[in-house]
Amino acid sequence: xxxxxxxxxxxxxxxxxxxxxxxxxxxxxxxxxxxxxxxxxxxxxxxxxxxxxxxxxxxxxxxxxxxxxxxxxxxxxxxxxxxxxxxxxxxxxxxxxxxxxxxxxxxxxxxxxx
Amino acid sequence: xxxxxxxxxxxxxxxxxxxxxxxxxxxxxxxxxxxxxxxxxxxxxxxxxxxxxxxxxxxxxxxxxxxxxxxxxxxxxxxxxxxxxxxxxxxxxxxxxxxxxxxxxxxxxxx
Numbered sequence: 001x002x003x004x005x006x007x008x009x010x011x012x013x014x015x016x017x018x019x020x021x022x023x024x025x026x027x028x029x030x031x032x033x034x035x036x037x038x039x040x041x042x043x044x045x046x047x048x049x050x051x052x053x054x055x056x057x058x059x060x061x062x063x064x065x066x067x068x069x070x071x072x073x074x075x076x077x078x079x080x081x082x083x084x085x086x087x088x089x090x091x092x093x094x095x096x097x098x099x100x101x102x103x104x105x106x107x108x109x110x111x112x113x114x
Numbered sequence: 115x116x117x118x119x120x121x122x123x124x125x126x127x128x129x130x131x132x133x134x135x136x137x138x139x140x141x142x143x144x145x146x147x148x149x150x151x152x153x154x155x156x157x158x159x160x161x162x163x164x165x166x167x168x169x170x171x172x173x174x175x176x177x178x179x180x181x182x183x184x185x186x187x188x189x190x191x192x193x194x195x196x197x198x199x200x201x202x203x204x205x206x207x208x209x210x211x212x213x214x215x216x217x218x219x220x221x222x223x224x225x
Binding site (some may be wrong): 019033035040041042045048055056058075090102105106107108 | 118120122155156158159160174201211212213215217218
């Protein structure tokens with residue numbers, strides 16, 4: 001059984017650029033959630049994808065968007081990057097309607113915006 | 115007001131000590147409660163769920179007080195390997211959608 005894998009692990013962008021982060025869900029999971037963790041803070045929910053559609057969204061602006069593919073993998077896209085977007089972006093997979101005790105996190109993509 | 119509030123610490127305790135972490139949550143409709151552990155520069159991992167009746171897993175005991183909207187974690191006989199950040203997590207549902215994380219409490223166990 002493979003866990004959640006994310007790419008890239010680290011990247012540096014400049015203000016105004018766009019970024020795409022990728023996530024492969026754990027085998028057998030059908031739902032992907034994305035979280036943003038700024039330095040010294042807890043993760044904050046961005047959105048969740050199920051059946052290739054957004055299935056819940058946190059308090060993030062529309063320039064944060066996502067996709068889920070038929071194989072349950074997912075992308076997070078952020079447009080018009082701002083300095084405050086610098087953070088660890090965590091992907092977590094699960095089974096829909098499961099308890100959060102089956103939420104499995106990937107190691108994250110660390111984004112630095114200069 | 116934040117959904118989940120925790121004392122960020124740090125807590126520095128000697129090996130073998132007992133240490134307790136607390137957190138409060140703001141939404142009385144919250145249904146699911148958890149403690150996650152996050153090692154430095156790693157992803158969060160579920161430590162334990164928290165049930166209304168309280169529950170124990172080895173050296174770890176979790177308590178939930180719904181009336182006070184308060185969650186606690188007690189670690190007995192601390193080990194060096196317990197050094198990590200402990201995140202209090204609350205959900206409005208029983209599912210894995212939209213977890214609210216606290217800022218975490220940093221624990222360092224000293225030899």
